[in-house]
Amino acid sequence: MPNRIIQAVYIDDDAALGRLVQRILGRRGYEVEHVTTAESGLARIADGDVDVVILDHDLGTSSGVAVLEALRVREQSPPVVYVTASTELSIAVQALKAGAVDYVVKTVGDDFEVLLVAALEQSVERARLMRAKEEAERQVRQAKDRAEMLLAEVNHRVANSLALVGSLVRMQASAVVEPGATAALAETQARITAIANLHRSLYTSTDVQQVDLAAYLETLVGELGNSITASGRTPTIKLHAEPVSIKTDRAVSVGMIATELVTNALKYAYPVGEGEVRVSLSRTPSTQVTLSVADDGIGWTGNGTAKGSGLGGKIIAAMSKSLGAQLEYHHRPIGTLASITFDEMAS
Structure with missing residues (x-):
C-alpha cells in the first residue's frame, strides 16, 4: 500500500x-x-x-x-x-x-474485516495500476503524435528543398545551348521531381510507412506531362492504376523506374510528332503488382537491344534489383511494352 x-x-x-x-x-x-x-x-x-x-x-x-x-x-x-x-x-x-x-x-467476527481489507487493498492497487497504464499509454500516444508531426515536417521540408533543386536544374537547362546537355539536365530534373513527389505524398499522408502508389504515380505522371507541354512537344501520357499500397522505400524505386521508362518512351518512341504513352499499375491474383509502360512509337520492336541503355538503364536495373524484380520488354507489332512485376507485401 x-x-x-x-x-x-x-x-x-x-x-x-x-x-x-x-x-x-x-x-x-x-x-x-x-x-x-x-x-x-x-x-x-x-x-x-x-x-x-x-x-x-x-x-x-x-x-x-x-x-x-x-x-x-x-x-x-x-x-x-x-x-x-x-x-x-x-x-x-x-x-x-x-x-x-x-x-x-x-459476517459476524473477524472474517468480514479480513475479507473487506483484502478486497479494498486489491481494488486500490488495481486502480493505481490502471491509472499508471492509462498515463503510460497517453504519453506513448503523445510521443507518437509528436514524432509523426516532426516526420511530416521533415518530409515537407525535403519536398520543398528537392523542388527548389529541380527548379534550379530546369533553369540551368534553359540556359544551356548544347542539345545533349539540355536533355540530360531535363532527365535529371525529372528524377529529382520523382523523389520530391514521394516526400510530398508522405507529408500529406496519415501513414508515413506506406505510400498510396496509384496516387503517387498520378502526381508523377502529371509532372512529366507538364514538362512535355512546357517543352513544346505533343505526346500525351495516360495512367490506369489500381489501388496499391507499398512501403515507402519501395515506392521510391517504383517511382524512379516509372520516370525512366516514361522518359525513354517520350525520348525514343516519338522523337518528332504526336503519340501516346500508357502507364499501367495492376495487381495479379497473388500479392504481386505489375508496372508497365507502353507506346506505339518506334522505340523498339523486339529486334536488337532496346534504346535507352545508358544512365537511365542503369537506374532501372538498380531499382528493379531493390524490388526483387527484373525489367522485361515484350514483343509487340508496333511500339514498346516494358514491365516489371514485384511482390506488393515484401519488406
Missing part, C-alpha cells in the same frame, strides 16, 4: 455498521467517510479525492446496483467494493456486471 491515508467512502443506511467499519479500517490506515443514502454517496464521489468506495446492497429506498449504474457513466470513477448480508450468488453476479470490482459478504 502507498505511504498515505486511503480515502474511502462507505455508503450504507446502517449507522451502527458505518461506525464499526470506520473503526476497523481506521486501524488499517484508512480514512472512512460514512454516508447513509445513494444521493449523498454520489455527491461525495463527485467532489473527488476518493480512492475507493464501499457500497452496501440494501440502501433502504434504493439499492447499491443503482449506484453502480450511476457511476458507470462517469469518467474516472473510483473502484467499488460491494458488500451485503445476503449469500445469494445472483447478487454478487449482478453487482460485478454492474461495475463492482469485488464482492464481500457481511
Whole structure:
C-alpha cells in the first residue's frame, strides 16, 4: 500500500455498521467517510479525492446496483467494493456486471474485516495500476503524435528543398545551348521531381510507412506531362492504376523506374510528332503488382537491344534489383511494352 491515508467512502443506511467499519479500517490506515443514502454517496464521489468506495446492497429506498449504474457513466470513477448480508450468488453476479470490482459478504467476527481489507487493498492497487497504464499509454500516444508531426515536417521540408533543386536544374537547362546537355539536365530534373513527389505524398499522408502508389504515380505522371507541354512537344501520357499500397522505400524505386521508362518512351518512341504513352499499375491474383509502360512509337520492336541503355538503364536495373524484380520488354507489332512485376507485401 502507498505511504498515505486511503480515502474511502462507505455508503450504507446502517449507522451502527458505518461506525464499526470506520473503526476497523481506521486501524488499517484508512480514512472512512460514512454516508447513509445513494444521493449523498454520489455527491461525495463527485467532489473527488476518493480512492475507493464501499457500497452496501440494501440502501433502504434504493439499492447499491443503482449506484453502480450511476457511476458507470462517469469518467474516472473510483473502484467499488460491494458488500451485503445476503449469500445469494445472483447478487454478487449482478453487482460485478454492474461495475463492482469485488464482492464481500457481511459476517459476524473477524472474517468480514479480513475479507473487506483484502478486497479494498486489491481494488486500490488495481486502480493505481490502471491509472499508471492509462498515463503510460497517453504519453506513448503523445510521443507518437509528436514524432509523426516532426516526420511530416521533415518530409515537407525535403519536398520543398528537392523542388527548389529541380527548379534550379530546369533553369540551368534553359540556359544551356548544347542539345545533349539540355536533355540530360531535363532527365535529371525529372528524377529529382520523382523523389520530391514521394516526400510530398508522405507529408500529406496519415501513414508515413506506406505510400498510396496509384496516387503517387498520378502526381508523377502529371509532372512529366507538364514538362512535355512546357517543352513544346505533343505526346500525351495516360495512367490506369489500381489501388496499391507499398512501403515507402519501395515506392521510391517504383517511382524512379516509372520516370525512366516514361522518359525513354517520350525520348525514343516519338522523337518528332504526336503519340501516346500508357502507364499501367495492376495487381495479379497473388500479392504481386505489375508496372508497365507502353507506346506505339518506334522505340523498339523486339529486334536488337532496346534504346535507352545508358544512365537511365542503369537506374532501372538498380531499382528493379531493390524490388526483387527484373525489367522485361515484350514483343509487340508496333511500339514498346516494358514491365516489371514485384511482390506488393515484401519488406
